[in-house]
Amino acid sequence: MGFKLKDWHFGGALLVLAVFSLTALILSLVGINNVAQPVGKRYGMVFDAGSSHTSLFVYRWPADKENNTGLVSQAFSCHVNGSGISSYANHPPKAGDSLRECLNEAMMVIPPGQHRETPAYLGATAGMRLLRMENESLSNEVLKAVGETIQKYPVSFRGAQIISGEDEGAYGWITINYLLDSFTKYSAQDQDWIHPSSANILGALDLGGASTQISFVPAGHIADPAEAAQFRLYGFNYTIYTHSYLCYGQNEALQQVIGIIVNSSSAEEVSHPCYPTGYKELVRTVDLFSSPCTEKLGWPPSSRNVTLVGAGNATLCREAVKKIFSFSNCSHNDSCSFNGIYQPKVNGKFLAFSAYYYTFNFLNLTEGYPLATAEAAIETFCARTWNELKSSYSDEEERRLKNYCASANYILTLLLDGYGFDKDTWGNIAFRMKAADSEIGWSLGYMLNLTNMIPSENPRQLRGHEEGVWVASIFFIALSLAVCLILAVLHFLR
Numbered sequence: 001m002g003f004k005l006k007d008w009h010f011g012g013a014l015l016v017l018a019v020f021s022l023t024a025l026i027l028s029l030v031g032i033n034n035v036a037q038p039v040g041k042r043y044g045m046v047f048d049a050g051s052s053h054t055s056l057f058v059y060r061w062p063a064d065k066e067n068n069t070g071l072v073s074q075a076f077s078c079h080v081n082g083s084g085i086s087s088y089a090n091h092p093p094k095a096g097d098s099l100r101e102c103l104n105e106a107m108m109v110i111p112p113g114q115h116r117e118t119p120a121y122l123g124a125t126a127g128m129r130l131l132r133m134e135n136e137s138l139s140n141e142v143l144k145a146v147g148e149t150i151q152k153y154p155v156s157f158r159g160a161q162i163i164s165g166e167d168e169g170a171y172g173w174i175t176i177n178y179l180l181d182s183f184t185k186y187s188a189q190d191q192d193w194i195h196p197s198s199a200n201i202l203g204a205l206d207l208g209g210a211s212t213q214i215s216f217v218p219a220g221h222i223a224d225p226a227e228a229a230q231f232r233l234y235g236f237n238y239t240i241y242t243h244s245y246l247c248y249g250q251n252e253a254l255q256q257v258i259g260i261i262v263n264s265s266s267a268e269e270v271s272h273p274c275y276p277t278g279y280k281e282l283v284r285t286v287d288l289f290s291s292p293c294t295e296k297l298g299w300p301p302s303s304r305n306v307t308l309v310g311a312g313n314a315t316l317c318r319e320a321v322k323k324i325f326s327f328s329n330c331s332h333n334d335s336c337s338f339n340g341i342y343q344p345k346v347n348g349k350f351l352a353f354s355a356y357y358y359t360f361n362f363l364n365l366t367e368g369y370p371l372a373t374a375e376a377a378i379e380t381f382c383a384r385t386w387n388e389l390k391s392s393y394s395d396e397e398e399r400r401l402k403n404y405c406a407s408a409n410y411i412l413t414l415l416l417d418g419y420g421f422d423k424d425t426w427g428n429i430a431f432r433m434k435a436a437d438s439e440i441g442w443s444l445g446y447m448l449n450l451t452n453m454i455p456s457e458n459p460r461q462l463r464g465h466e467e468g469v470w471v472a473s474i475f476f477i478a479l480s481l482a483v484c485l486i487l488a489v490l491h492f493l494r
């Protein structure tokens with residue numbers, strides 16, 4: 001009976017080894033948890049410099065997962081006071097000054113330690129495209145002035161530029177599909193990144209002040225390559241149709257309507273069917289025809305003042321609005337939207353945002369009503385008098401209130417007569433301002449693209465490698481632990 005001293009040594013060594021293995025196992029399990037937890041937040045900021053106003057968006061995402069989909073969210077947004085930057089053409093430094101208040105606020109939202117690594121962009125759209133058409137050196141001065149202001153802040157300024165209409169459309173399309181996780185999803189069932197069915201890819205309808213964009217994946221091929229954009233995102237290829245219509249943003253379109261009404265008569269008072277009854281507005285033709293969008297309508301022989309008198313008639317308003325579109329001269333096999341522009345048949349579901357949303361939200365029409373219901377509501381709204389509107393909506397600015405009937409009829413005309421939606425496909429359009437708690441626009445897609453945060457390949461490869469290493473090391477640790485324990489037990493029993 002009795003153990004020899006060296007047996008105790010051998011058994012003890014096995015126990016020590018077992019304890020080490022156990023510790024290693026615990027440490028690696030803790031390690032896995034650490035990997036899964038966000039290491040920290042990163043920030044990025046984009047100024048959306050539109051034709052009628054500028055907004056600043058600050059985005060935030062977990063630093064260790066910047067290439068995954070759907071993880072970037074809006075941390076802060078700020079509405080810059082005053083008009084769009086293009087309105088400061090006569091005094092560019094003021095365009096820069098206008099941004100300061102929002103920049104100051106953003107500096108308080110982003111932790112000070114992160115300021116210097118926060119990329120900051122300014123993208124300008126149709127208002128600046130129009131200014132560049134009028135006077136390129138002025139538009140460059142405005143861009144220089146806003147860039148100089150942003151550079152005074154301790155952020156990583158990456159440039160102020162005018163983005164093309166096609167890019168604006170594509171970035172809006174990327175934004176909504178990124179936010180809604182339509183590009184790729186981790187499937188717990190398949191334990192892999194999968195491509196959700198292509199029916200989940202949404203089209204984008206964006207209505208700005210000076211331009212409007214439509215972007216979607218058509219059912220067939222795109223006959224005019226000039227209207228196509230191609231991307232490879234998360235391992236899948238996409239070909240989208242995208243077109244931007246300069247001068248067909250809400251404000252410029254309504255100015256065109258007024259231009260045609262004013263030119264149609266030499267009287268001092270002209271009836272405007274889209275304005276409410278009882279509303280009057282004096283227009284000076286010098287101002288009206290000064291934009292490149294109305295210039296083409298032709299100057300009246302002499303400058304004059306005209307009073308527009310509201311008539312509040314939805315049917316006549318639709319007819320007046322239609323006159324700014326040309327539905328003839330399609331050289332693409334009858335597959336045109338308007339003004340001879342090629343467009344394949346609309347396909348799939350769409351999100352309509354920015355001015356589409358603001359107008360329809362005011363009219364309580366964002367809840368997915370059938371087309372006939374929306375048309376009837378718009379007709380009723382248009383018939384309300386100016387006095388009635390002013391007393392019912394005393395909080396609403398008059399410059400907006402006078403335009404809702406016109407805007408609503410413009411939206412109907414653009415979507416139905418222009419893009420070719422009908423009473424059946426109308427239900428495929430959702431009017432939204434936000435997706436996944438972030439405002440919808442082009443700015444998120446713009447930042448994702450410029451920071452290379454949307455990889456062309458699937459995250460699968462990265463993940464597979466990391467997980468493989470963990471699984472292998474845990475397996476070996478657990479195996480040696482088991483061997484040690486079995487040997488120790490056998491030894492002591494002997």
Ligand SMILES: *[C@@H]1O[C@H](CO)[C@@H](O)[C@H](O)[C@H]1NC(C)=O
Pocket residue numbers: 134135136137138
């Ligand atoms: C553009 O604006 C600048 C500054 O006001 C002016 O000097 C120049 O003549 C303008 N150019 C054109 C083509 O109108």
Ligand SMILES: *[C@@H]1O[C@H](CO)[C@@H](O)[C@H](O)[C@H]1NC(C)=O
Pocket residue numbers: 362363364381
């Ligand atoms: C929208 O709904 C609100 C709340 O029911 C109502 O007060 C408002 O008058 C409606 N607006 C229009 C344009 O019908």
Ligand SMILES: *[C@@H]1O[C@H](CO)[C@@H](O)[C@H](O)[C@H]1NC(C)=O
Pocket residue numbers: 167170171449450
């Ligand atoms: C995004 O950036 C890449 C270059 O990194 C460019 O080739 C591509 O066209 C951009 N996408 C859009 C929508 O402009």
Ligand SMILES: *[C@@H]1O[C@H](CO)[C@@H](O)[C@H](O)[C@H]1NC(C)=O
Pocket residue numbers: 063064065066067452454455456
């Ligand atoms: C994200 O992707 C880029 C290349 O597309 C790569 O350089 C970068 O390291 C990736 N970041 C992370 C956190 O995986």
